Amino acid sequence: MPYALGIDVGGTFTDAVASDGAGRIVSAKTPTTPDRREVGVMRAIEELAGELGIGVGELLSRTDYIAHGTTASINALVQGSVADVGLIATRGHRDAIYIMNAEGRTLGRSAHEIQDTLRGRKPAPLIPKYRALEVTERIDYAGQILVPLDEDEVRRVARQLVDQDVEAIAVCLLWSFKNGVHERRIRELIHEIAPDMYVTLSSDVSPRIREFARTSTTIMNAQIGPRLRTYLTPLQEKLEQGGLKGPLLVMQSEGGTITADRAPEHAITTVGSVLSGGVIGGMRLAEQLGHHNVITTDVGGTTFLAGLIVDGEPVMAAGSIVNQFPINAATIQVHTIGSGGGALASVDAGGNLRLGPQSAEAVPGPACYGNGGTRPTNTDANLVLGIMSERGLLGGKKPLRADLARLAIRQHVAEPLGLTVEEAAIAIHEVQNAQAGDLLRRAVVQAGYDPRDFVVYAFGGAGPAHCAGYCQDLGVSEVIVPLGPVASAFSAYGLAASDVIISAEFSDPSAFPIDHTVLESYYERLESDLQRALDRQQVKFQSVTLQREIDLRYSMQVSELTTPVPATRFTAETGEEILERFEEHYERINGSGAGYRAAGVQAITYRVRAKANLGFPVELPRIGDAAGTDPSEALIEERSVCLDSQLGFQPTPVYDYALLRAGHELVGPAVVDVPTTVVVVPAGVTGRVDHLGNLVLSYQ
Template sequence: MSYALGIDVGGTFTDAVASDGAGRIVSAKTPTTPPHREIGVMRAIEDLAGELGIGVGELLSRTDYIAHGTTASINALVQGAVADVGLIATKGHRDSIYIMNAEGRTLGRSAHEIQDTLRQRKPAPLIPKHRALEVTERIDHAGEVLVPLDEDEVRGVAQSLVDQGVEAIAVCLLWSFKNGAHEQRVRELIHEIAPDMYVTLSSEVSPRIREFARTSTTIMNAQVGPRLRQYLTPLQKQLEEGGLKGPLLVMQSEGGTITADRAPEHAITTVGSVLSGGVIGGMRMAEQLGHRNVITTDVGGTTFLAGLIVDGEPVMAPGSIVNQFPINAATIRVHTIGSGGGALASVDAGGNLRLGPQSAEAVPGPACYGNGGTRPTNTDANLVLGILSERGLLGGRKPLRMDLAREAIREHVAEPLGLTVEEAAIAIHEVQNAQAGDLLRQAVVQAGYDPRDFVAYAFGGAGPAHCAGYCQDLGVGEVVVPLGPVASAFSAYGLAASDIVLSAELSDPSSFPVDHTVLESHYARLDADLQRALDRQKVKFHDVTLQREIDLRYSMQVNELATAIPDTDFTERTGEEILQRFEEQYERINGPGAGYREAGVQAITYRVRAKAGLGFPVALPDIARADGPDPAEAFLEERSVCLDSQTGFVPTPVYDYARLRAGHEIAGPAIVDVPTTVVVVPAGVTGRVDRLGNLVLSHQ
């Protein structure tokens, strides 16, 4: 019997899932172990082996593949723990990264922050100017060489950067996305001087128009690539020495994996890898449950994440922003705030209660963990409210200290606000729900969708404790809490259930529609590029599907909309069909009548995404069915719980999830204890156990 493993390394916990492909799935949760996160990974694999009743060596030797989501890239960028990078640019154009296309003060900022012009600031530059050097060359907008590359100058510039001690070099030449020959030659010349130097080319990492975004993407790829390689290489070696025969795969932002030996070359695509796993898991579960439109919500130890699945597919974005710098890498659109179970509660100078974005993380963790943390978190509040038991998490392996939780809340929240500890705790709980609800409105309503058309999936260690609250205000009628064998390791399940996903793109700005022969030429080139990339993965695929899209915009507008290409042969009518899709999408987002074709439409970037299935079944199994709806056999205890500031503490039944069966129904208020989380069923809500072991919450 063989296995597929998914491992999700979060800021607080490392989650893992193993599937045997025959209906058995087990999960594990262990504390993350920064800075040596590979230790937590190996401990999680040890726990999986224990759940399966086999040795670690046997598990690894029988594993077809491990799909791994890592925070290594995003953490490196956010915290500034990146490689020293040099930049080689076309003469006269190195300052694009410092000018920032006049948008550096506003990128990634909220509407409120943008309006506060006096406090707008550019971020610190990605690299100092003495490491940004220029070379003589020029390629025009059509890809024709106007000025040959000065190779002697390149050798001198490369030697200067090597002498400065850089660990990586980013190469971003003007119009290289139309013709990458000069960039490729620059890499060859660098390797003549420094054969082991990590070199990133913009024509390979970000072949899109817009010099600033292309340069920032290339530099950030060079910044995180060496660090990602330093993390993955020893991890892969340790796994192989332990018996792993299959590949180690790394999750990418766009919702699919890439082999670990190729991931450092495209490190920037892994920035959102941990964010994508839950959305992919939601997509797989939705296929089993027959849900077409899903809001995925993941409340982990550090963050709250929200993604959308529409018509069975994740909603995508062409890029993202980190530290006010754009990243040109396709990504599942995931909205996030620092409001997880470990979010720190505080009172600001104005006397307002704040929750997050700072987090207690894995070390020291919430005060109630007893690991030295003294500041209160959302987890501490839930313990004081009776939502969590002092028996703690991880099946009792992580007992919680009520005295430490109360003292932290008293000192940092209750006394500054003139509240009792209990009043402060319910305030923290309700702020968490309100912040989550606001993020969901942004993710759903502002994207042009009606929340009533969606089912919500709630997972993560803290998600099930809050989902009924933050979904009720949004108007979502049904919330599915994935439990069963995956429980709070749902993102790890999504990793195990993912495909290999690669993309290729090219920019060719022009008026649209274009002749169908242009479409044929562009997509034939992209298809060929993807086939070569798939061949380099050295993985046996079950099947391969291609998804084509094009970024369109009205003339004189700045932002484009990614528009799907009909899955048929190109004809003279294809351009008009694409235009109709673009305008329907534009008006859905901006309102009926917002489209204005008379202004003209422009095509900017053409893109193809390949999904290559690994052929390993990871469907969730059905569980045993109950004789009737009464869950009395699962009753555990009754404890005093506060779920609402108006109601206060009331005796609340607590049920043991391990004893629940499909068909059981629980009327709120109630608590369902799961080894790795708790589910809150508020008054007026009914929880029903479905055939997969999920708890489905709906209003009575």
């Protein structure tokens, strides 16, 4: 029987899921190995093989594909562990990356940070100026060559960069998004001098107008591409040596995968790969449960992530920002803060309790892990509060030490604030819930939606312990904790259930609507490009669907809204239909009546996304029904637990998830022990086990 594997390499744990497509799904969780992530990946696969009762070689030989999400790209950018890159730009335009379109002090910063003008700083430049060189050429706004490329100058510039020992070269010319012929010729000339040089072209990775964002995207792609190749190549070789016959696929920010041998060319699309898996898993679960609007919340060891699914599809964004630099790559819109289970608790100079964004990560981990960590974390607080047992995680394989947790909280939080250890622990727990709740409200309301129209899915190692708290004031109808065989490996499940997704786009700013025959020619061109890209994947697809989009804005505005384009044949009425969709979206975000057609509308970027289904069913299996609603058969103990600062410690029943069945109901306060996580059911909340083994929390 064939298998599909999903592997999610997080900052603290590496999660893995295997599905046989016939209803059997198993999961595994192992510590991430930061220095050599492939080691943690192979250990996770070994755990999966053990759960299935077969050898690693047999599992790999029967695997149709492995979908892999990695933090390697985003971590490299955030930590500055990137390749040395040179830039070739049009003469007179290399400084675009340093001027930063006058946005350098504000991009990616909160309103509070922007208002603090005395502390506002531009970020360090992506590359030093001596590695940013220029060549003579000019293509105009219509894509016509005005000044031919000076090839001798290109050879001299390329030699200068090679002599500086750069590991990659980014090429970004002024109007290359209209005509990339000069960029392609520069790549040929570079390879005449350095055949193995990693070269990335803006016309390939970001054919959009706006020079600064296009240049930063191209440079960052060059910075992480060589390192991603260095990581993926030995991993793929190790898997193939172990018997893997199917492809290794890498998750992209927009919620689909790409083959590992193609991923380094488009490395920038993998920056948000681990953020997307949970949203895709939520989308698949929503299909089974019949939910159309879902807020996905993933509380891992390092971060809290929130995404939206509206009408069955993830909410997307045209780009993102990392280190105050823009990235032109379509992405599932995921809101994140550094507030996971390993978030470090501290007291600032003003005597305020802070949680995150720094994390204990996998090494040394929370103090209670006993691996040398001395700073208190959210996990340490949950242990002191009785939410977690000293039996620990991973089915007892990772016992926890309450004495070390208490010591860390006492030294770093309780004594500075004049609190008892228990008071400090519940304060940490409630700060976590408050931070997460604030993020959820912003994520939903700022997108123009009402939280009352949504259900929440809560997963990740720490999500089930906090979800009832951070959703309490949100107004949602239900909170669903996906358990069953995926439990805290839900993001890995999303990876295994993902499609291959590839996008093609180009900018051509003009007044809209345009003639429908021109519109049709644009999308025919994009769809033809996508078909060639799909053919290069060398993967068999069961089906391929295309999604057309266009970025529109009112004249004189500076930002666009991505608007869906009908999948039908274009007619004279198509432009008007697109405009109606644009204005409906605009008014949902900005308020009824905010639209103003008389100002004129501009089309900026045209885009098509191909979603290729791999044909492997990855559905969560049903579980057995209970004889009634009483869960007492699953009761394993009663322990003193504090879930509320007002109620303090109370005798609380603890249930073994493995003994719960569909139909069982738990009345809070209660705790459910799961091998890889723990679920909290506070007072005033009822938990019901559904037919897939999920715990559905409802507020009384």
